[in-house]
């Protein structure tokens with residue numbers, strides 16, 4: 001096992017009716033900006049629950065944060081928050097609202113230069129406004145990590161930031177808030193969380209049994225409970241299991257002391273930036289092809305995954321092939337295509353993505369061997 005440090009300060013408040021806990025988490029003197037998305041919370045009762053919990057507080061609202069939150073929209077919130085002296089941010093919604101809120105938290109005190117530099121030049125932030133979250137969509141793990149991914153419409157870019165200063169102070173996870181999710185978003189959430197686990201597990205063996213077995217537990221839970229949530233979105237236990245699985249998938253525990261491979265996410269972000277495809281759907285058109293392309297260096301883990309997650313048997317070669325097929329089948333069972341060609345993506349997009357990676361001069365993958373050329377080859381498999 002590799003050396004590691006693990007520290008995660010996020011308080012998780014999990015379960016039915018827990019939005020009522022808000023006043024115990026936010027100082028009475030706070031001037032709150034509540035952030036939200038396109039209005040799902042107005043229809044499913046979550047807005048009313050938050051408003052009622054915050055009735056004694058001085059708070060203002062900023063709605064309209066879009067899926068794949070944009071810098072352009074978020075900067076409007078930054079301007080208002082600066083003007084109004086906001087000193088606490090409360091995100092109410094899915095990963096996009098929460099990522100956007102993390103960016104707003106970092107951008108408010110980042111006054112000396114353009115906050116886009118936090119993303120484009122990865123300028124180091126020194127302060128951030130404290131934030132908390134009410135999560136309504138299990139998917140990203142943003143509720144228990146310090147990452148955010150922000151898009152810029154003007155330049156068709158999508159970039160990430162990560163800093164412990166933007167950890168939420170608390171995240172309220174009430175599975176009942178997910179009951180209103182459309183099937184497409186439930187499927188996206190399961191696929192995103194599944195891929196997060198895969199990118200921390202499907203690398204090479206370092207003898208980290210706890211991490212590997214926890215990764216397998218999260219995958220098995222998503223495979224078992226995901227279809228139940230799809231079939232019956234108001235099945236509380238299925239929703240609770242998927243919600244906690246998605247949080248566990250990206251709160252840093254699975255990555256502690258093991259090599260990771262974030263190439264699927266890196267490539268996927270470019271497909272969202274250029275084609276507006278939902279985040280999770282981009283992952284499904286990359287991962288199975290990346291596994292096929294890298295099957296020699298990932299063989300030991302693919303065999304383990306075939307046995308422990310899919311309960312398969314056979315020769316190493318058979319297990320490797322079947323494990324990749326099972327992965328593609330799992331996305332397909334959620335109604336998510338695994339071919340880039342299904343999104344009208346052509347060779348021109350592949351060339352643009354490769355050119356972006358050439359510009360960045362970075363390789364990806366656990367062996368840093370996913371070069372820009374390899375990205376082109378992986379995407380070519382997805383087009384075939």
Ligand code: NZQ
Nearest residue numbers: 037038039040067068094095096136139140142147180181
């Ligand atoms: O905007 P509203 O009206 O709220 O509707 C949203 C949105 O249209 C809707 N929704 C959310 N909760 C709902 C609901 N509809 C009905 N009932 C509910 N309870 O779902 C739609 C999608 O929401 P969004 O927040 O975009 O989805 P998700 O949580 O999947 O977030 C995706 C974003 O997170 C980033 C992605 O890149 C993408 O921008 N990620 C963030 C990560 C992180 N911070 O660690 C890691 C991930 O890999 C990912 O990159």
Ligand code: ZN
Nearest residue numbers: 140192196279
């Ligand atoms: Zn993701």
